Amino acid sequence: MEAQQLQIHRGLRWLWLGSMAIGVLSDYLFYGKAFGISYPLFVFGLYALFFLQAKQQSQLTFSRDQLFAWLLTVPIVLLALTFFLYDNTLFRLLNFLAVPFLFVAQTMLLLKRHRQSWYSLGFAGEMMKTVLLYTLKYTMVPFAFLRHWLKSRMDRRKYGIAVKILAGIGISLPILLVVLTLLTQADGVFGHLLAKIPSLFV
Structure with missing residues (x-):
């Protein structure tokens, strides 16, 4: 039990550090700058954090039933690259909304954190729940981790x-x-x- 708790706290520590790194990266790439190569670089950073965290928890698998989820990487990367390759305001706005939507959908499918099929309306509801509810739910996790770290030392x-x-x-x-x-x-x-x-x- 203690070993499991230690592993959880270790995973949270790396997730916290990775999230801080993503925050610093986003500030460096976007503050006072127009979208361009910065957007695909940020997406690659998100992928790096996601894959490292999922790999630590052994949650990623390569199977036929997850082929669609893995293939979503292609449109996500291509849409992110359009910010660097093209300068169309309308398409940038649409892609700005589409990339996070597809990224959240892909992570849910890869981690199997869904009950509804990806093509059903219920899956969209699960996505909204993930983005809104779980974001608020886990907002206090970094502070709880900091409290535990201070208390142990x-x-x-x-x-x-x-x-x-x-x-x-x-x-x-x-x-x-x-x-x-x-x-x-x-x-x-x-x-x-x-x-x-x-x-x-x-």
């Missing part, structure tokens, strides 16, 4: 102090965002300087 007194500090940061961040937004709208110079901050890390 600190005594009770230091852990209590760390929890209070993190709680203070969590409470102050929304207030800070509101204040920064108001200052940005009120002062154009301040807004310009604030917009330049991400470029310092590039």
Whole structure:
């Protein structure tokens, strides 16, 4: 039982690190930049994270009944490449919606996290449930992982102090965002300087 829990926490740790890497990659590729080669690169990054995570949990299989799911890679990659090859606003908008839709459908089919057939209306409902419900459900997972990590490396007194500090940061961040937004709208110079901050890390 302990070995299983350890494996779960190890998987969550790598998923957390991979998600952070994807977040940094998206900021580097998209912030202040037009879509181009950045979009297919981001899709490849998502695929890398997905396959690494699924491989760790031994959830991927190559079988005939999953042939359609694997073949979805072709339209996803081709549609992502259109952002680099073509410059049509309408098609970019349609592809921007189609690529995430197909990616979610493919991951559900590959991991067999569906009950309805892919061509049924119920499958679309399962996709909406996955995107909306599970996103909210697992939002707290990184914080739970951080709490477990801190608790395992600190005594009770230091852990209590760390929890209070993190709680203070969590409470102050929304207030800070509101204040920064108001200052940005009120002062154009301040807004310009604030917009330049991400470029310092590039």
